[in-house]
Amino acid sequence: IREAISKSSNVFFCNTGLELTYKSNGIRTLIEYSDQFGIGHKTDIGLFGEQSGTMASPELMQDIHGRPWFLGDICNTIIGQGLVTVTPVQMLQVAAAVGNGGKxxxxxxxxxxxxxxxxxxxxxxxxxxxxxxVDDRNFSIIKDGMYQAVSGTGGSAWLLNGAPGNPYAKTGSAESTQYLNGRLLEGAHSWSIGGFEYGGKEYNFVSHITLGGRGYQSVPVIRDFIECVYGDFQDAKCK
Incomplete structure (x- = not known):
């Protein structure tokens, strides 16, 4: 699983979702744990207009598309595609929970x-x-995989390798079709979440670029930010 996280393997997680489905009610298990992480719920950050996002379910599929839940839907859901929508603040909470052991x-x-x-x-x-x-050991495994995404061979967040603060990260590419300024645009939103150390504390980050491409393409933004933090924002790129 560490390697699957580090390389952002859709196939591995799709197979995991299918295995969950064969052994139990896979989508209900995903909903149960996603609910604990706050997916599909407002964070109550206090910003006007905050959105709750959505967590996929057979009921939502029926409401939106008028069809039953198919086996392939678990694959879309477990990798955050399909009917799953999230906000950057929600994903920051997820990153922080991984970093602090589930709080x-x-x-x-x-x-x-x-x-x-x-x-x-x-x-x-x-x-x-x-x-x-969730058992602390599971959070440690997830975090190890995110460290490997930065420093391991073929890691999806390799552009953070060598950055200060011993960063860890998980990238994501969210397929999207949307209208902007009257034009239909298709592509992927670029995501990365994770954390780094500074001044004896751990800080978490989220980077989201609308229709920015694959997940790794949002990583340089985080690298620049971490380097600016360590350089006290003195470099010209930090202005």
Whole structure:
């Protein structure tokens, strides 16, 4: 599984979904755990217009397309395609949960608010919403695979290799068809999520480029950001 994560193998995860289906009700298992990660639910970050995204299900398939759930739908779902839609903030929560061993916190845009005189108006403390019911060993395996995506042979996030902060990452390509400015555009949204170390703490990231191509194409954005953090944003590319 570490290699499958590092190389972003759709075939491996499709087969995993099929195996789940043969042994139990595969889609219900996926829904159960996706629900714990917050897929299909608002994060309550406090931004007006936040979207909940969607988690695929037989019921949603019937509502949208008027057809039953087919075996192949589990393959689309388990790799985040088909009826699955997410927001960058949701995926940042997922990355953080992998990094911290399964804790889901309410996201905040800022840690505190001060007035023009520097007086504290409001401070936002971390708020633990829930803990995901997954063994710590499984999170370690996932994280190992994400480290290998950066440093291993054939890793999908190899463009982060050598970046400071010992980063780990998972890339993704979300196939999409949408109208923009009256034009029908087809392609893939480029995604990458992960984390890195800085100042004795671990930080998480998400990079999303609308119709940006394959997942690895969003990785240079993260590399530039990490290098800017370590360079105190002094380099010209950080301005």
């Amino acid at each position: 889901i916190y309410r996201p905040n845009l800022v840690t505190e608010i001060r007035n023009q005189d520097g007086q504290l108006i409001e401070k936002y403390e971390p708020e633990l919403l829930r803990e995901i019911n």
